[in-house]
Amino acid sequence: MMTSETRPKILLFGAGSVGTVYLWLLSRVASTTAVCRSNYDIAKKNGFVINSSIFGQNIEFEPDVVHDCEEAVSKASAPFDYIIVCSKAIPGVVPQLISPAVTLGHTAVVLVQNGVGIEKEYHEFFPENPIISAVVYLPATQRPAGVIKHGEVEKLQIGSYPSFAPDQHADAFTKLIQSAGGTAEFYEDVQPKRWFKLLVNASWNPICALTLSKDTEVLSSSDEASDVLLAVMLEIRDIAVAYGYNITREEVEYQLGRAQARIPKNAGIEPSMLQDVQAGRRIEVEAIVGNVVRMGKEKGVLCVRLEMLYVLAKALDSQIGRS
Numbered sequence: 527m528m529t530s531e532t533r534p535k536i537l538l539f540g541a542g543s544v545g546t547v548y549l550w551l552l553s554r555v556a557s558t559t560a561v562c563r564s565n566y567d568i569a570k571k572n573g574f575v576i577n578s579s580i581f582g583q584n585i586e587f588e589p590d591v592v593h594d595c596e597e598a599v600s601k602a603s604a605p606f607d608y609i610i611v612c613s614k615a616i617p618g619v620v621p622q623l624i625s626p627a628v629t630l631g632h633t634a635v636v637l638v639q640n641g642v643g644i645e646k647e648y649h650e651f652f653p654e655n656p657i658i659s660a661v662v663y664l665p666a667t668q669r670p671a672g673v674i675k676h677g678e679v680e681k682l683q684i685g686s687y688p689s690f691a692p693d694q695h696a697d698a699f700t701k702l703i704q705s706a707g708g709t710a711e712f713y714e715d716v717q718p719k720r721w722f723k724l725l726v727n728a729s730w731n732p733i734c735a736l737t738l739s740k741d742t743e744v745l746s747s748s749d750e751a752s753d754v755l756l757a758v759m760l761e762i763r764d765i766a767v768a769y770g771y772n773i774t775r776e777e778v779e780y781q782l783g784r785a786q787a788r789i790p791k792n793a794g795i796e797p798s799m800l801q802d803v804q805a806g807r808r809i810e811v812e813a814i815v816g817n818v819v820r821m822g823k824e825k826g827v828l829c830v831r832l833e834m835l836y837v838l839a840k841a842l843d844s845q846i847g848r849s
């Protein structure tokens with residue numbers, strides 16, 4: 527049996543909708559601390575409430591709550607084994623912010639975020655620490671602060687970064703999630719899984735964010751919409767293929783078909799980038815669109831639709847930053 531001394535110590539950076547669900551799951555097998563920002567007061571006073579289609583309604587969760595990583599370290603009796611980064615993937619500042627809680631050569635940095643090319647800055651900042659990359663399927667929202675609503679899917683696809691780095695930490699984290707009752711799959715190279723998910727994120731996220739529409743609303747709004755969505759997804763596919771990640775046209779059509787099938791049920795999805803725009807938050811434009819366009823250009827792949835989405839979403843993000 528695991529005692530409080532033998533349970534892994536986990537720090538969550540980014541106690542939003544996705545991170546809080548995973549921290550709750552992990553609290554069954556690990557000691558858990560959450561770095562909170564806008565939801566600090568409510569989380570400190572009342573904890574979180576999770577309403578999940580999979581795990582149940584009205585789940586009350588009270589992790590240790592701190593303002594920042596310095597405070598987390600000052601209250602910890604031992605180094606953190608894992609720091610889970612589940613803030614939005616906006617490059618530039620997070621490695622520095624988490625560094626007080628990353629013990630050299632010990633703490634594994636786990637990125638549970640959308641996008642591609644997100645790991646490099648962590649690997650460069652923490653060259654002696656394991657970097658674990660996790661693709662996440664978990665539709666969730668936090669409204670109001672402290673109250674998480676989670677839909678009907680929960681899955682992590684996990685691997686080491688870079689993929690040739692030793693596997694043991696990513697494998698151990700996969701097993702930890704499984705032992706907590708979550709769904710986790712280990713991959714020797716998780717990057718193809720990132721690209722497969724990107725088919726949906728690099729297309730739907732900016733399009734829904736720019737149009738303030740759910741995916742089904744975009745599809746129903748014009749006869750041209752389905753073909754344009756397919757063309758955008760095929761550009762993403764072409765870039766993935768140029769990097770050796772094989773995605774077939776059938777897989778692209780399947781991804782588009784999932785949204786088309788939800789039209790009669792009026793069951794549209796609001797991607798996280800749309801939720802961010804609605805809440806006036808900066809968007810993950812570089813991780814989800816900009817990096818893809820740059821990688822496409824490096825290989826000479828034509829991606830004019832995606833580039834247009836990047837320019838528009840980048841301007842929207844800059845405008846949010848000014849307001």
Ligand SMILES: NC(=O)C1=CN([C@@H]2O[C@H](COP(=O)(O)OP(=O)(O)OC[C@H]3O[C@@H](n4cnc5c(N)ncnc54)[C@H](OP(=O)(O)O)[C@@H]3O)[C@@H](O)[C@H]2O)C=CC1
Nearest residue numbers: 540541542543544563564612613615639640664665666798
């Ligand atoms: N939500 C979803 O349905 C899905 C999301 N994803 C991906 O998962 C990742 C997390 O998304 P999600 O949970 O929706 O994100 P949220 O926006 O819900 O949560 C992010 C959290 O990080 C916090 N944060 C950001 N910067 C800091 C900081 N400097 N110090 C402390 N806290 C900080 C935010 O605090 P504050 O409130 O103060 O801004 C917020 O609580 C993203 O990469 C997203 O694309 C993937 C699949 C589905």
Ligand SMILES: CC(C)(CO)C(=O)C(=O)O
Nearest residue numbers: 640665726796797798799
């Ligand atoms: C797949 C999807 C759309 C699930 O909500 C997502 O990853 C996101 O919202 O960013």
